[in-house]
Amino acid sequence: MAEAHKPPQDFTLRLRRYDPESGDAPFWEEHTIQLGPHRSVLEGILQAKARFDGSIGIRCSCRAAICGSCGVRINGQPGLACHTHLDKALAASRDGVIEVEPMGNMPVIKDLIVDMDAVHWKKIQRVTPWLINKEPIPEREYIVPRESMIDVTQSMACIQCGACVSDCLSMEVDPLFVGPAALAKAYRFVGDPRDAQQFERLKDLAEDPHGIFDCTHCFKCIEACPKGVAPMSQIMRLRRRATGDHHIVDRNNGERHEAAFVGLVKDHGLLWEAELLPRSYGGNNFFGKFAPPSALELIDSLPVITKALLRRKVTPMGALKPHKLPKDDLKQVKRIYDTVEGRDERIELNLYISGYDEDVEEAPA
């Protein structure tokens, strides 16, 4: 505990300042503050505000990482200002100065304050963020098995700080993407045994071109979340439920792509890219590539295909003939498929809930 009481030292903060009403462009401003190394970046900003410039804009409330108000980018990484130690921030800085800027993907209202209403909350509302009761509604509380709720506790840990939205790389190019926070919230209800409209929720989000299949699997939200919600993992759960449990075939090729990928690896052991693409568009079978959607896609991609063939990057034979595992190994792979897919229930290990063996062993009795 001695570390927590280290004497104050100098830290320099480089704050991104912007006041749209002034008509001036955004600019950087540096302030040197004095605090103990285990105090937070938020405390540093508040000291700068109190000592040097009362006009610095920052939103905050609880200062204990539970209200989700002080989401910012520190040295380019999104997170909570109140949940980041000054010494850690200094260690991660590029040039010995802690850089603090507003979150991304949302308009800046002033300095470090972004417009959560315009983006984050709109998207949360998009997913119907409340329980739709199963009928008949019981007179008293719903009784559900304890185990059936464990699965959604991870998504319930969300404090709506917007850190994941800030750095979502799909949203960066597609602002209409429903996004990590809202989709994690959607799973909170899709995974809730009391909800009456799980199928409708999934169908809606699978058919939306900016829904669950618009996630590019970049792990940014997992890295950003200060609460371990792992929004991307929740999006994958939504996909698994939509395709595996409800057999929703969507217009975005999400289900077909998954089925084609999983099927090709089962049949060949290795991926056959030339077959994966047309099947993702046209359907997961040999004739998929002759279906109209894959023909359209083929025409659209002609410039690329021609070049690849001309450069001998892909040979016609290479495209037509898959690379395959040796026979005996392919048999093993197929047997694993049959065993695992033949189970009555999918087995999922969520480390957020189960924890790690070492942690359990090392925990004091």
Next chain:
Amino acid sequence: MRVAYWPGCVSRGFTPELHGSMALVAPLLDIELVQLDRACCTGAGVIAEHNQELADTLNARTFALAQNVDGAELMMNICSTCQGAQSECQERLDASAEYRAHVNETLAAEGLSYEKGLDNKNFLWLLVEEIGLDELRARVKRPLTDLKVGPFYGCYIVRPVDRLGIDAVERPRDTYLAQVIETLGGTVIEYAGSHKCCGFPIITMNKEASLKQAGRHLGDAVDADADCLVTPCPLCHLNLDLQQPLAERTVGRELNMPVLHLPQLVGLALGLEPKELGMQRHVVKPSSVIDWTTSVVAGVGT
């Protein structure tokens, strides 16, 4: 050093020049590749999305095969996506003895079993951590003088940091590409897209968004005055190189940015010829775009 080598699927399919150049570069670095011919696709996250236990079991089989390679110090891959997909499965397998036993039960029929704690490294990590930058520098025959290279890592090899064993001080694996470029004598170009997503995973689901990502990062690299990009991920290579003509169409600007595979860049510096390294196979020909007369010693024809 002897390694159990997992080349992946795409390096033998749509980017054959990657597997080919790795095979040429390995002996120059005294790496003996024992190819895991019997191993199957890692699932690239898609099989895990379909059924987590299936992906874990298929990859546990690969890990078990790697552990059976005599004298292999570790397992090596040349694909960021393979690294990420395998690390995810390995994290679960290593975290719980009970779950590991359950998965091994499925593998038992083949006499295979995965023991906790396999060392599985991408070629990039192996270069820095096992071979070492000093050793690499000593072997450079043709320094990449004046070649301005932008690193492009691929998401799966930089996030999430805990799972991938990245530590800002002890093991800054998310800076290794820049370190390798410098070691080979090149100039590192910093640009916004180096650690972002190439967009490939959604190419069939939202083609426009996917190509916008590729186009944006390539454009950022152009604006930062890079001669070329280098990536340890063949899937990123597909979206950044193969799809570049479509990315150009989507973002409405000319890009013309060559993208090299990591073993190709290393191979160039170690004295191999661009043609041996399959560089003429790229959609954006590095040989016609880069001014090799000033960039690299010795002429580099097509």
